[in-house]
Amino acid sequence: MDIAALPELGIGISAEYGSAQSGIDALELRQNLPGAIDFLEYGCDLARGFDSHVRAWSEAGLPATYHFLDLNLTERDDADDDWIAHTRQLADQLGAAWLCGDGGLWHFGPRDRGHETLLPPVLTADSADEMAEAIARLEDATGMACLPENPPAAIYLGDMHIADYFARVASRTGGGLLLDCAHLAIYQRVKGHDPLTALDGFPMDRVVEIHVAGGSEREHQGLPWIDDDHSPEPLPDTWQIFEHVTQRAHNLKAVVYECERNRIEDVADNFQRIRTIWSSRPRS
Amino acid sequence: MSHHSLQKALVVALHDGEFVARMHSEPDQALADFDLSLDERRQLLAIDRRALSIDRMRSRRVLKAISAELPASLTIALAHTRRFATAEGFFASARFRRAIIDETSLVFALADYLSDRASELGHELLDGVVAIERARARCRRPEPGRSGLRLADGVALIETTAGTLAALHAAESALFEASLVAHMALCDDSPSLSFDHLIDETAVFLVVAARAGDVILEPVDEPLYAVLSAVEQASQRGPIAPSAMAGLLADIGLRVPDPDQLTRELCASGYLRD
Numbered sequence: 300m301d302i303a304a305l306p307e308l309g310i311g312i313s314a315e316y317g318s319a320q321s322g323i324d325a326l327e328l329r330q331n332l333p334g335a336i337d338f339l340e341y342g343c344d345l346a347r348g349f350d351s352h353v354r355a356w357s358e359a360g361l362p363a364t365y366h367f368l369d370l371n372l373t374e375r376d377d378a379d380d381d382w383i384a385h386t387r388q389l390a391d392q393l394g395a396a397w398l399c400g401d402g403g404l405w406h407f408g409p410r411d412r413g414h415e416t417l418l419p420p421v422l423t424a425d426s427a428d429e430m431a432e433a434i435a436r437l438e439d440a441t442g443m444a445c446l447p448e449n450p451p452a453a454i455y456l457g458d459m460h461i462a463d464y465f466a467r468v469a470s471r472t473g474g475g476l477l478l479d480c481a482h483l484a485i486y487q488r489v490k491g492h493d494p495l496t497a498l499d500g501f502p503m504d505r506v507v508e509i510h511v512a513g514g515s516e517r518e519h520q521g522l523p524w525i526d527d528d529h530s531p532e533p534l535p536d537t538w539q540i541f542e543h544v545t546q547r548a549h550n551l552k553a554v555v556y557e558c559e560r561n562r563i564e565d566v567a568d569n570f571q572r573i574r575t576i577w578s579s580r581p582r583s
Numbered sequence: 584m585s586h587h588s589l590q591k592a593l594v595v596a597l598h599d600g601e602f603v604a605r606m607h608s609e610p611d612q613a614l615a616d617f618d619l620s621l622d623e624r625r626q627l628l629a630i631d632r633r634a635l636s637i638d639r640m641r642s643r644r645v646l647k648a649i650s651a652e653l654p655a656s657l658t659i660a661l662a663h664t665r666r667f668a669t670a671e672g673f674f675a676s677a678r679f680r681r682a683i684i685d686e687t688s689l690v691f692a693l694a695d696y697l698s699d700r701a702s703e704l705g706h707e708l709l710d711g712v713v714a715i716e717r718a719r720a721r722c723r724r725p726e727p728g729r730s731g732l733r734l735a736d737g738v739a740l741i742e743t744t745a746g747t748l749a750a751l752h753a754a755e756s757a758l759f760e761a762s763l764v765a766h767m768a769l770c771d772d773s774p775s776l777s778f779d780h781l782i783d784e785t786a787v788f789l790v791v792a793a794r795a796g797d798v799i800l801e802p803v804d805e806p807l808y809a810v811l812s813a814v815e816q817a818s819q820r821g822p823i824a825p826s827a828m829a830g831l832l833a834d835i836g837l838r839v840p841d842p843d844q845l846t847r848e849l850c851a852s853g854y855l856r857d
Binding site for chain 1: 587589594626630631634645649651652686687688
């Protein structure tokens with residue numbers, strides 16, 4: 300998949316089914332804070348489909364991307380013909396520029412009630428290779444780019460650094476990546492690394508999309524952990540990673556500020572900060 | 584030995600605190616079903632146990648989702664034992680572990696678990712209600728169609744008793760009443776549930792059918808049930824032609840003037856398809 304040919308979308312906001320009812324409506328944000336966002340990233344699973352919010356955005360002909368919430372990229376055959384056909388149909392309705400989603404486990408076992416989860420892949424070479432095969436199959440079947448995203452977790456298994464894992468995936472697919480800076484910050488904390496550990500060997504030219512999101516530091520029985528709760532303020536580690544990667548990702552097309560659960564007034568300043576960093580990036 | 588096996592062991596560990604304790608105290612026994620390499624086992628045992636219990640509501644959310652298809656069964660089970668441990672014990676059960684390892688549906692694993700409890704308790708009504716709700720769940724998930732004359736997609740047959748049906752309806756009514764004011768469950772003077780008086784061995788023949796977004800229970804007479812059952816059993820052995828109806832009727836001792844007409848009517852009514 301030729302990532303250089305993908306459109307440049309700019310700054311986006313995330314949404315999921317029903318998120319606009321209690322959080323931010325992207326059309327209202329666009330109206331009340333002109334220039335804040337350029338596109339919408341919709342987190343979707345086939346069980347729920349679209350809500351009225353994303354339908355309104357789509358009917359306005361505005362740019363969007365499709366973020367799946369029900370596909371296990373760690374399983375070569377999880378994207379069956381039925382899933383592919385229905386997802387492609389929704390992505391087409393949305394006018395999505397590409398598909399993306401956390402590369403790991405969105406359901407354990409069958410795609411059935413009670414089986415929903417989000418777990419990272421086991422960070423091994425054979426898992427990375429299987430993910431690459433799944434992505435290649437999906438891209439062939441849909442004709443759309445599929446950007447795998449590094450997931451958040453309190454537990455990571457496997458002997459590879461997560462950056463090396465997704466680097467291997469990208470080298471096998473020849474395609475792009477979605478680097479979630481908040482999720483990477485979580486991983487580095489879990490492993491006791493500095494925020495930028497292992498990024499020196501990371502294929503920055505494969506980064507098509509970046510996520511920035513707030514997280515909260517919590518403690519469970521004395522164990523510190525970070526809640527990926529999409530609160531307004533990203534951790535300093537997240538900002539550090541974002542600024543570092545933005546300066547080096549010459550094929551970067553989009554940045555999503557995952558803040559859909561908050562009030563516009565609580566995130567306005569960060570949209571400006573993100574746009575300033577985005578605008579200062581070197582152009583290839 | 585694969586990343587999939589290790590992932591499955593992690594899924595079980597995230598839902599079952601007893602499994603976590605056993606995998607540390609008796610790793611050979613606890614991990615025997617997971618086909619892990621020594622290094623994979625080492626990684627699993629190296630996980631900070633506290634990290635496995637960060638999400639305290641994980642199992643509760645799963646239980647909420649899957650019990651939505653077995654509401655009466657779970658109601659009857661808990662009304663009998665009066666212990667929520669009966670429900671939460673599902674995650675420590677072999678049924679749960681097997682479903683994770685075999686990648687099968689947790690709804691049916693919970694149904695099997697409740698059937699096991701029914702057997703232990705000698706609770707025939709519970710077992711009967713589980714069978715009905717299991718059939719409903721199956722009707723919501725039509726399997727890829729076989730060819731030939733067979734039960735229509737989303738249709739199943741259940742032979743049960745009047746007492747079981749009464750227990751199902753009583754449990755559903757109790758749940759509805761409890762949903763009006765959920766706080767009632769906290770009170771010592773809330774109505775107690777008892778199903779023992781509902782024992783009635785009168786046979787009832789049901790067609791369970793997915794219709795317009797719901798799954799209905801339709802009582803039918805015994806001859807119709809016998810015809811549909813004969814078609815179901817025959818079609819499970821291999822594809823049968825619509826013209827085979829005459830032979831099937833003869834096998835069960837029934838005669839009709841026009842077997843082909845009967846086939847057409849049963850297909851038109853949504854019981855069968857060819």
